[in-house]
Amino acid sequence: MDRRTLLTGATAALAIGAMSSCATTKRSQTADLPAALPSAAPPREPGKTTPSLRAAAAARGRYFGTAVQAASLSDRATRAALTRDSASLTPEWAMKWDAIAPVQGQYAFGEMDRIADFAGQNGLALRGHTLLWHKSVPGWAASLIARTREWTHVDGHIEKVMTRYGNRVREWDVVNEPIEPNDGNGGLRNNQFMRAFGPDYIEWAFWSAHKFAPNARKLINEYGLEYGSAYEGQRRLALLRLLEKLRSRNVPIDAVGLQAHLDLRKGALDRNGIYGLVRDIGGMGLKVVITELDVAEASTTLPLEQRDRLVADETRRYLDIVLEFRSVIGVNTWGLNDDYSWLRSQRGRANRGLPYDANWQAKPMHEAIRRAFA
Numbered sequence: 569m570d571r572r573t574l575l576t577g578a579t580a581a582l583a584i585g586a587m588s589s590c591a592t593t594k595r596s597q598t599a600d601l602p603a604a605l606p607s608a609a610p611p612r613e614p615g616k617t618t619p620s621l622r623a624a625a626a627a628r629g630r631y632f633g634t635a636v637q638a639a640s641l642s643d644r645a646t647r648a649a650l651t652r653d654s655a656s657l658t659p660e661w662a663m664k665w666d667a668i669a670p671v672q673g674q675y676a677f678g679e680m681d682r683i684a685d686f687a688g689q690n691g692l693a694l695r696g697h698t699l700l701w702h703k704s705v706p707g708w709a710a711s712l713i714a715r716t717r718e719w720t721h722v723d724g725h726i727e728k729v730m731t732r733y734g735n736r737v738r739e740w741d742v743v744n745e746p747i748e749p750n751d752g753n754g755g756l757r758n759n760q761f762m763r764a765f766g767p768d769y770i771e772w773a774f775w776s777a778h779k780f781a782p783n784a785r786k787l788i789n790e791y792g793l794e795y796g797s798a799y800e801g802q803r804r805l806a807l808l809r810l811l812e813k814l815r816s817r818n819v820p821i822d823a824v825g826l827q828a829h830l831d832l833r834k835g836a837l838d839r840n841g842i843y844g845l846v847r848d849i850g851g852m853g854l855k856v857v858i859t860e861l862d863v864a865e866a867s868t869t870l871p872l873e874q875r876d877r878l879v880a881d882e883t884r885r886y887l888d889i890v891l892e893f894r895s896v897i898g899v900n901t902w903g904l905n906d907d908y909s910w911l912r913s914q915r916g917r918a919n920r921g922l923p924y925d926a927n928w929q930a931k932p933m934h935e936a937i938r939r940a941f942a
């Protein structure tokens with residue numbers, strides 16, 4: 569479909585009131601997995617008495633969820649923790665474009681199917697992460713888009729993913745990380761889509777997604793919005809400007825994902841900045857989902873107890889700000905267990921920025937999340 573066809577489709581959808589109201593490699597994934605345990609070791613399990621985050625969130629009409637790597641589902645303790653704590657799963661990697669179509673015309677749905685099946689068998693919701701992300705466009709697709717500038721290639725990808733998982737996914741991260749103030753473009757990132765289609769690629773993506781999932785919640789998902797630097801301030805502003813534009817053009821967007829990769833090296837959380845952002849998003853009639861919460865530590869040499877306390881305190885400070893708003897409907901962490909965390913590759917093996925340690929001992933962060941819901 570070219571630009572014209574898409575826009576005609578969009579206008580038609582509006583006219584009939586169909587709008588609902590309201591580089592990554594596989595290796596880097598498996599490299600993060602823990603070594604097999606010796607067979608004599610006692611099975612690692614999350615403690616039976618640890619209260620469930622899922623229940624704590626549900627008691628306040630919200631949901632708690634987490635990201636998952638397909639390979640971790642082979643681990644009994646992971647399965648137990650997921651079903652106990654999570655009401656929703658986000659594929660950490662398996663649904664990205666380069667994961668499902670590494671080679672043109674060949675699809676690899678195995679890992680995503682495994683996650684979707686596990687979610688289905690255990691009554692867990694599934695988040696669609698993510699349709700368009702500049703870091704997960706396979707090389708063949710990037711060249712094709714650059715050469716032809718035809719939206720039909722992007723639309724075809726969206727169709728492929730959404731028709732396969734559409735009836736199982738409630739929330740779609742339609743466009744991931746479109747903001748970059750340093751790129752010019754009025755705060756939008758100069759990614760492959762921007763270069764091929766201009767800034768309207770964002771709304772085209774929403775219209776494409778809307779065709780296949782008119783009733784699912786559709787989001788923009790963004791990072792770098794929590795701290796007090798001038799740069800993060802510009803990121804918040806650029807995001808709000810984009811949302812205003814999308815709303816004024818009746819684009820079918822329902823919510824905003826705030827990734828919330830917290831980072832103790834960035835200084836204090838910008839309470840007013842976060843508060844203003846969530847308030848203004850809600851003011852536009854959009855919901856908010858915390859999509860990828862975790863905490864990068866400033867130091868991995870302090871005593872463990874102190875590190876875990878710092879991580880928990882930062883988590884609580886952040887959640888206390890955002891959970892003041894009823895528009896915040898869910899909180900997802902980017903994994904449950906430090907052993908499977910992307911922070912291991914980002915910040916070094918030892919980082920302790922998730923609710924459980926590598927032996928499934930709940931850390932103070934687990935309690936901080938639970939109490940923030942209360």
Ligand code: XIL
Pocket residue numbers: 592593596597660661744789791827860910
């Ligand atoms: C990361 C995964 O955690 C890694 O395993 C993968 O190799 C790269 O992507 N923001 C996002 C996520 O929206 O998709 C990213 O996930 C982390 C940053």
